């Protein structure tokens with residue numbers, strides 16, 4: 001039996017590392033465990049860059065959360081002395097009735113965010129390398145940009161350690177039981193290295209959360225997604241030239257990408273992918289996977305000749321409605337589940353950490369996480385893809 005702690009955080013990807021940082025800074029004794037050594041390439045928080053944007057296409061409800069997240073990233077930059085967030089701007093293009101452009105418009109209108117709407121002539125002048133179909137629209141989210149993914153995770157982990165957290169790699173959560181009653185009540189958290197008496201537990205194990213949570217109502221489908229890097233042989237696409245971009249070229253079919261911040265222009269599809277066992281999702285990209293993204297990139301950025309540099313698989317953890325799960329565990333108020341980020345959770349990490357900490361403290365969070373309830377899917381809800 002190990003010494004008792006306030007909270008065990010299981011999983012130290014971007015979400016768990018942010019939670020460990022937040023809880024430690026609130027003065028709690030925190031132990032973080034992860035069987036791997038983050039930041040690593042086997043989960044969901046790797047691949048050089050992650051997008052952040054304000055006019056949130058998925059749902060206006062994310063706007064207050066992302067505004068809080070911007071503050072949290074700037075705060076982490078101040079504390080760590082590292083630059084993490086680059087507001088390179090964001091091009092949001094596609095069919096006018098598609099989820100991207102319409103969704104960005106709705107969020108911007110709802111929250112009074114600035115959204116630029118260049119006409120085709122102005123767009124051609126500002127972004128001469130971009131080609132959209134005749135029926136496609138472009139809006140520009142000027143506050144969008146990218147985060148340096150691995151640096152963000154390292155910064156959270158370093159800050160958590162500096163605030164007193166004990167971060168233990170090579171140690172996996174195995175399970176937990178409630179023990180005691182009244183003032184002495186708590187958890188016995190079992191890991192691969194022993195048992196921690198703890199006041200609370202956070203399940204932030206990404207694509208592995210479904211395995212450790214033991215909650216049938218939790219509907220999570222890990223999906224293998226591949227990110228690809230390309231070099232433009234005859235053009236530079238650094239962040240001064242190329243904003244981040246999202247293009248819905250057919251209903252529900254989204255190509256997105258990032259400027260070259262070192263390894264080339266990164267591009268990927270936000271759709272497709274195949275259900276995967278998170279322990280076996282490392283299969284290298286197939287020639288067809290690379291060719292499909294290269295073709296879409298060439299279609300929308302036709303002035304460059306795109307040479308593939310490398311590809312890397314990664315994991316989305318999908319919920320049936322693609323919204324997050326941020327809730328107490330059905331079997332214990334002392335256990336908080338933070339998972340199911342459905343391919344868009346990275347940008348929110350600092351804001352999510354505040355909500356998790358409030359739930360553990362039985363305080364009402366400033367952002368109401370009701371839309372992210374674990375039990376919102378009635379039995380029989382189709383999940384996955």
Ligand SMILES: Cc1cc2nc3c(=O)[nH]c(=O)nc-3n(C[C@H](O)[C@H](O)[C@H](O)COP(=O)(O)OP(=O)(O)OC[C@H]3O[C@@H](n4cnc5c(N)ncnc54)[C@H](O)[C@@H]3O)c2cc1C
Pocket residue numbers: 010011012013014015016033034035036038042043044045046047049050051052171172173174204205206207208212225226227268314315316338339341342343344345346347348
């Ligand atoms: C290709 C790709 C592109 C994306 N693009 C964006 C984007 O542009 N913007 C954005 O906001 N989001 C994006 N996302 C989504 C975002 O990256 C994820 O939502 C986020 O990284 C999830 O972080 P996490 O901490 O939940 O998971 P992870 O980073 O996977 O961390 C989970 C951790 O839990 C550990 N673990 C596993 N089992 C156990 C156990 N038993 N005990 C303890 N620990 C365990 C794992 O080793 C891992 O370190 C993208 C995701 C992918 C895959």
